[in-house]
Amino acid sequence: MRFKVNTPPVIHQTLDGEVIVVDLDSGTYYSIAGTGAEIWAAIEAGATTEEAILSMQRRYGDDEEVGAAVSRFVEELVAGDLIVTAAERTEAPALPEEPAGERFVPPTLTRYTDMQELLMLDPIHEVDENGWPNSLDRTGQAGEG
DSSP states (O other): OBEEEOTTTEEEEEETTEEEEEETTTTEEEEEOTHHHHHHHHHHTTOBHHHHHHHHHHHHOSOHHHHHHHHHHHHHHHHTTSEEEOOOOSSOOOOOOSOOSSOOOOOOEEEEOTTHHHHHTOGGGGOBTTBSSOOBOTTSOBOOO
16 A cells, blocks of 8 residues: 655654654644654655565565564554555655665654644634634624734
């Protein structure tokens, strides 16, 4: 099965090998580093779960642990609504195949909720049928912006 990032509610940026993912609907943000960042990049490139597993096995060794860890990680991304099912592609994505030169460390998805209130203060979340920006008058009714 092929997946894609669940945009527009999910945004992400890779900085120094770490992927920061923000779910704008919930205000939750995530950190993905190490092999998790590699798997995220493969998914973003259009790889299926099986292609991501094969790529990681070529890099870290053909081990059942690698396949199981990649599958669990993809399932965790799906469960968090960070990725969704994508249309099938006819060509395989270009994925790294060279050995990593290090031992496989299972990927982790670290979840943070400490900034939910701040992220949800975004005025775009406060849009009603009048659009944005519209200020409320003293009675709580939308006034002229």
